[in-house]
Amino acid sequence: MAGDDVDRLVRQLADATPVEVLDPGPKASDVGDEQERRLRALSRFRAALDAEERVAEAAMRQTAEAAxxxxxxxxxxxxxxxxTGRTRQAARKRWPELGDIYRRRKWLGNHVEDITYMAGLLASHADDLAPRRGRGTFTELVRRLREGIERCEADFADRAQDDESPAARWRALDDLVNVTLRGxxxxxxxxxxxxxxxxLHGATGVLGYYDHATSAEGA
Structure with a gap:
């Protein structure tokens, strides 16, 4: 997007949110209706400041999401x-959550087959693991586990594509391990x-390995 387009969007945003400011009153050098013109200009200035803040916040969110x-x-x-042309320390300071994501993604990338195998094995023996109490909750978790396995197999197939959300499969795989398998x-x-x-023992081992590898201490 060209600079002129950005300027136009910011101006439209400011114009769409008129604000009132305190009239500083007349000035000795005022000519004609200059007091009214000045008040309108100050109102536009306040609106532009508000627009600047919203645009900056939106840009920061977009940057964080892209990172x-x-x-x-x-x-x-x-x-x-x-x-960015800056140090890794600067990136770590600006986006502290990325270290955790990096550790999770690195571990997941090396264990896709291990996860699907052990999760599938656990699901296949679910009937012999159902608790006497809370069976309904367990059954629902197993259903979600099976759905997660099916999605994982589809997401990581050789010709799998997702142009709209290319990282979605990694988030889903992380959820499969960290939430569903754990549950x-x-x-x-x-x-x-x-x-x-x-x-159950094998799945517990996979989860323990995940927890160790993705913790700051285990990294």
Whole structure:
């Protein structure tokens, strides 16, 4: 977008939100209706300041979202620094949440098959892990786990594409592990077969590995 287009949008935003300011009163050098003209100019000035603040906030949100998406797609703080021309420390200070996202994405990227295998194994033995109490909650979590596995398999297929939200599959995979798989493990009852016990043990190991690798201490 050209600079003139940006100026036009900001001007339209300011004009769309008229504000009232205190009239400083007449000046000795006023000519004709200059007091009224000055008051209108001061009102436009106040509106322009408000528009400037909103535009700056919107731009900061867009920048943060773009930085986050880049990291979900495998970019490092060094990659962001190469774009901004500033240090990695500056990027870390401005977007402190990116370190956590980077660790999660790095671990997920190396364990897609492990996650789908162990989550699938756990889902296949869910009937032998259902607790005596809270069975409805457990059943719902297992349903979400199976849906998450299906989505993961589709998202990471060889020809999978998502131009509108290219990082969505990584967020969904993270949710599958950190929320759904965790919920199933925590809600599960005592295994009623050795196979169910193995599935629960393996899934618990995957989750423990995730927690260790994605924590600031484990990084």
């Amino acid at each position: 986050e998406e880049s990291v979900w797609l495998g970019a490092s703080l060094a990659d962001l620094s190469a774009v 199933v493990i925590e809600a599960a009852g005592e295994p009623r077969t050795p196979e169910a016990g193995f599935a």
